[in-house]
Amino acid sequence: MIEFVDVTKSYSVGTHALRGITMQIEDGEFAFLVGPSGSGKSTIIKLITGELKPTSGTVHVNGYSLERIRKREVPYLRRTVGVVFQDFRLIESKTVYDNVAFVMRAVGAKEHQIRERVPYVLELVGLETKSRRHPTELSGGEQQRLAIARALVNNPSTIIADEPTGNLDPARSLEIMNLLQEINKLGTTLLVVTHEMNLVQQFGNRVIAIDEGLVVSDGMEGYRHYEE
Ligand SMILES: Nc1ncnc2c1ncn2[C@@H]1O[C@H](COP(=O)(O)OP(=O)(O)O)[C@@H](O)[C@H]1O
Ligand SMILES: [Mg+2]
Numbered sequence: 063m064i065e066f067v068d069v070t071k072s073y074s075v076g077t078h079a080l081r082g083i084t085m086q087i088e089d090g091e092f093a094f095l096v097g098p099s100g101s102g103k104s105t106i107i108k109l110i111t112g113e114l115k116p117t118s119g120t121v122h123v124n125g126y127s128l129e130r131i132r133k134r135e136v137p138y139l140r141r142t143v144g145v146v147f148q149d150f151r152l153i154e155s156k157t158v159y160d161n162v163a164f165v166m167r168a169v170g171a172k173e174h175q176i177r178e179r180v181p182y183v184l185e186l187v188g189l190e191t192k193s194r195r196h197p198t199e200l201s202g203g204e205q206q207r208l209a210i211a212r213a214l215v216n217n218p219s220t221i222i223a224d225e226p227t228g229n230l231d232p233a234r235s236l237e238i239m240n241l242l243q244e245i246n247k248l249g250t251t252l253l254v255v256t257h258e259m260n261l262v263q264q265f266g267n268r269v270i271a272i273d274e275g276l277v278v279s280d281g282m283e284g285y286r287h288y289e290e
Contacts, residue, residue, distance in 0.1 A: 063089055064110060064220065064253065069119035070275075071105050079105040081275035082119070087253060089219065092246040094262050095255045097272040103255045104148070106272075107224050110253075111145055112136045124219060141169055144213030144250075146223035150205055152197040158184065158208055159193040165212050179215060187211045187241060203234035210241060220251040227258060235261055 064087040071080040079102045087093050097103055108114040109121050112131055121128035124142040131139060153161050162180045171179075184190045187207040197205055206226060213221050223242065227235035239254075239261055246252045256262060262269055271279045 063087065063122065063124065064251075065120075065122040066106075066109075067120045069109065069116045069121055071102075071109065071114065072117045079275055080109075080116075083272070083275070083277055085270055085277055085280065087251065089251055090246075090249065091268065092243065092252040092265075093254070093268040093270055094265075095253060095270050095272065096257060096259065096262060097278075098257065101272050102275045103272065104224055107145070107222055107253075107255060110222055111143055112139050137169070141216055142219050144216065144218035144221040146206075146209045146213045146221065146226050148224040148228060150197075150209045152205060152208060152212075154197050156196070157193065158189055158195050158197070158200070161197065161208060162211050162215050165215050169216055171216075183211045183215045186214070186245075202229050203237065206230060206234075206238055207241065210238070210245070214245065214250075218250065220253070221245065223252070223254045225255055225257070227256060227261065232261075236264070239265065 066083045066085050069080055069083045070078065072078050083106065095103055095106065105114065109116055109128060110123050112128055116129050123139060126135065126139045153164065156164060159180055162183060163176050166176045166179065181190065184193055187210050189204060189207055189211060192200065192204065197208065200208065226242065227238050230238065235258065242252055242254060243265065266282065268282060270277060
């Protein structure tokens with residue numbers, strides 16, 4: 063579960079990125095987080111992953127208290143939260159297979175587990191025939207699916223995706239959202255940041271809308287408010 067209670071985040075004097083966010087995302091939910099550029103979406107993601115600490119308020123993620131988490135605990139938190147970064151963060155010198163295997167090795171998985179799990183995850187995202195390619199040989203949509211495979215491979219209970227369709231055409235974007243929906247149906251909690259309202263409207267999911275660091279609406283119809 064993800065829970066924010068009255069969370070503020072200021073980067074420096076005068077930059078109040080978040081001004082009192084309260085929200086709760088239950089296990090198994092698929093929620094969209096929407097809002098204009100600069101409204102605080104990426105800041106929320108960085109608070110969930112422990113990359114940043116709140117200025118005030120409390121953040122709970124999968125049993126960890128992020129406002130007082132210790133550095134050595136962060137890797138354990140990160141095993142529970144898979145992140146699809148806005149800029150992918152793929153390793154260009156490694157193959158598709160090794161980009162995914164790398165994430166398992168980083169948490170100390172055994173080689174036999176890696177040999178079993180990586181092909182399964184690559185098949186899930188439809189990249190099973192590309193395992194020996196390098197990221198630069200993939201299309202934008204394929205790179206995005208690789209980023210999703212990597213977020214998935216350690217079987218986190220939660221996946222956070224920051225603008226996962228940012229650089230894709232509408233058909234590819236829909237494919238990625240459908241893939242994320244499938245992953246959610248397998249039991250993973252999903253929080254997806256996007257500004258693509260027409261895409262959000264094709265799914266009947268919860269929409270949390272933020273603006274200027276505050277939640278301005280939250281619900282199945284939240285996007286209507288946001289659009290006005
Ligand atoms: N590292 C930083 N230092 C100072 N200000 C920042 C930093 N990161 C983000 N901001 C500011 O915080 C606000 C929210 O940013 P961000 O969370 O990235 O918004 P979004 O992802 O919705 O575009 C913006 O005003 C942005 O300029
Ligand atoms: Mg952002």
